[in-house]
Amino acid sequence: MFGHFCICISVKLSCFEMARIQINFCIIIIISFVLTHTHSADGDVYSAVLPHTVTALTDSCVLIPCTFNISTFEEKLQKTKQIYWIWLKKTPLFGKDESSVVFNSSKNIIQGFRHIEMIGNLTERNCSTVFYNIMMNHSDPYYFRIEMEPNVFRATFNTNKQDSRKTVRINVTDSPQPPELKFSPNVSKSVMEGTAVNLICSAEAPCPKQPPTLSWTNIPKSANIITQLQEKPDKTHSVFSSMTFNASYMDHRMNISCTVTYPRNISNNITVNSTVMLRVSFPPKETHIIIKPSASVTVGTNVTFTCKSKGNPSSNMTYTWYKRGQETPLAQEKKMSFIVTHNNTGWYFCTALNKHGNQSSEEIELLISGSLNAAMYGCIGGLLALLVISAVFYYMRTKTLSQTNTRKKDQTEDKSKELDIYSNKTIEINMKSEISEKETDEVHYGEIDFSTPHIDHINKINPETEYAEIQRKTQINSVQKQEELYAQIKIN
Structure with a gap:
């Protein structure tokens, strides 16, 4: 550097006709260059x-x-x-x-x-x-x-x-990029039912101290989710979430979304998402029959059987109709129509088929309305008999209970009457006894003559003894009458 400095001075000094100011200006420029590039030392x-x-x-x-x-x-x-x-x-x-x-x-x-x-x-x-x-x-x-x-x-x-x-x-x-959502390995068209599927969602995390949050919608029942913050090869970060599940036919055409929410200090958080549709290949499922106008019609009615089933692929699905007791198929189409007669009633079912398998529906019975078979008659008769027996049993039981209650009521009333009669009779006897005693006393007292006293008679008959004797006889008579009346009441 100093060599460059000296060369510059020697060049300037050789130009004697140039002003001194020009020489000073050159020196200032050279010094500035040296300070700016101090870091570029040789060998570093x-x-x-x-x-x-x-x-x-x-x-x-x-x-x-x-x-x-x-x-x-x-x-x-x-x-x-x-x-x-x-x-x-x-x-x-x-x-x-x-x-x-x-x-x-x-x-x-x-x-x-x-x-x-x-x-x-x-x-x-x-x-x-x-x-x-x-x-x-x-x-x-x-x-x-x-x-x-x-x-x-x-x-x-x-x-x-x-x-x-x-x-x-x-x-x-102001608007972050939506998260990257893809299948791993890449599922271009569809996956087979029961296959393990891995769905990956990733989003940039420019601020690891305030990382975005990630969530899923329409998550399959068997899903297992792992979410974490990862460092990429260039040392930047991203939020990474992996969802693993076994594909089910119920997941077919399901829109699975991954949503990322970025927090911000003052303004509102920002949310972005990405969505993929899951396509699952599977054999026929939920196969069943629909009958129009109904499964019970009159003779001569035109009925239509329709075989319904879920499957993927469904574009090349075939349908076959069968009747119980017949080995040969009735038709090979999704819908089957005919006029109802007594000969074509019975049990029907259909089978749906695609390249992954087949499934048969449950049997359904076509009946002629107003006609019942023996089995149905038997069931109805049995129900009626059961109802009659139940009604008779209920009536007899109610009558028995009523008679029992009436008998108990009568017995209670009889006992009450007996007690009343006994009570009334006792009262009557007591009253009569009192009246009898009063009358007896009055009669005996009336027969005594005190006008002509006879000493011998007085000595022989003591009035107090006679009165006591009369009272005792009255009491004996009263007790005997009460015992006779009580005995008569008991006999009755």
């Missing part, structure tokens, strides 16, 4: 690995994966006291004009961004950086610079304008 080889482009979502963040390599890096680390890192925008040139500097760790400068974070370890040659709060005006190429101080190594990676792989461009968008 350096390079950086960056993705060509990264897509960022507005109001989110973006990760720029970055690694670098410098010749004799370990030796330089031993001489280094401090490592500074710098990000430049639009240009790789670094000098006194700091308008292109978006971040400088030596001066703690941040321009145009709210926050920039170094998540890599420079001593391990990792310069991965996260830019936060991305806006539309952040779409530009960016250059990484490193300075190992004191004056050990200084270099801006991507100084070669012809080699765009040495720089990274941030593309900012």
Whole structure:
């Protein structure tokens, strides 16, 4: 460098007619060139690995994966006291004009961004950086610079304008790309029923610290889902989800969707999705018969049998009709029509066939309305007999219960009457006894004559003894009458 400096001076000094100002101007230009290219010292080889482009979502963040390599890096680390890192925008040139500097760790400068974070370890040659709060005006190429101080190594990676792989461009968008949804292995047309199917959904995750969420719709019953954040070969990230299931005929023509939701700091989250239709090949399923106008018609009615079945492929499906008791097929078509007679009633079924297999329907009986067979007569007769027996049993049981209740009621009333009669008779007897005693007392007292006392008679007959005798006889008579009345009541 000093050789270049001397050559330039010798050239200028040989031109004596030129002004002194011109010589000074030349010296200033040469010094500026030396400062700008200090990092390109002889023998130093350096390079950086960056993705060509990264897509960022507005109001989110973006990760720029970055690694670098410098010749004799370990030796330089031993001489280094401090490592500074710098990000430049639009240009790789670094000098006194700091308008292109978006971040400088030596001066703690941040321009145009709210926050920039170094998540890599420079001593391990990792310069991965996260830019936060991305806006539309952040779409530009960016250059990484490193300075190992004191004056050990200084270099801006991507100084070669012809080699765009040495720089990274941030593309900012308001609408992220839909997720990539595909079968693995690739299912171009359809899969056979029972085959294991793997459906993969992946979406870009420009901000791993705020990764998008992924969800599925119309998930088959046997599905097993694994979702994770993965690092791609270029060190960018994506959300990856794998859904594995066994294909069922019920999954045929099912639209399976993968939905990705990107979180944002201030504005609403953004949701995008992708959809694929699953096609499953399978033999006939759910085969059945439809009869019009009905399975019970009058003689002379024109009936139509239709064989319904699900299958894939269905374009070349064939149908065959059979009647119970007949070995030969009746027809080979989806619909069969005929006029009803007494001879063509009976049990019918159909068989559906495609290249994967066949299936027969359940039998269905065609009847003539108003006519019943012996079996049906037997069933109806048995039901009627059962109803009659049940009714008779119920009537007899009800009558028996009624008679029992009546008998118990009569017995209760008789006992009540007996008690009333006994009570009334007792009262009557007591009343009569009292009346009799009163009358007896009065009569005997009336027969006593105190006007002419006879001493002998008085001595022989004591009035108190006579009164006691009369009272005793009255009581005996009263007791005898009560016993006779009670005996008569019991006999009745």
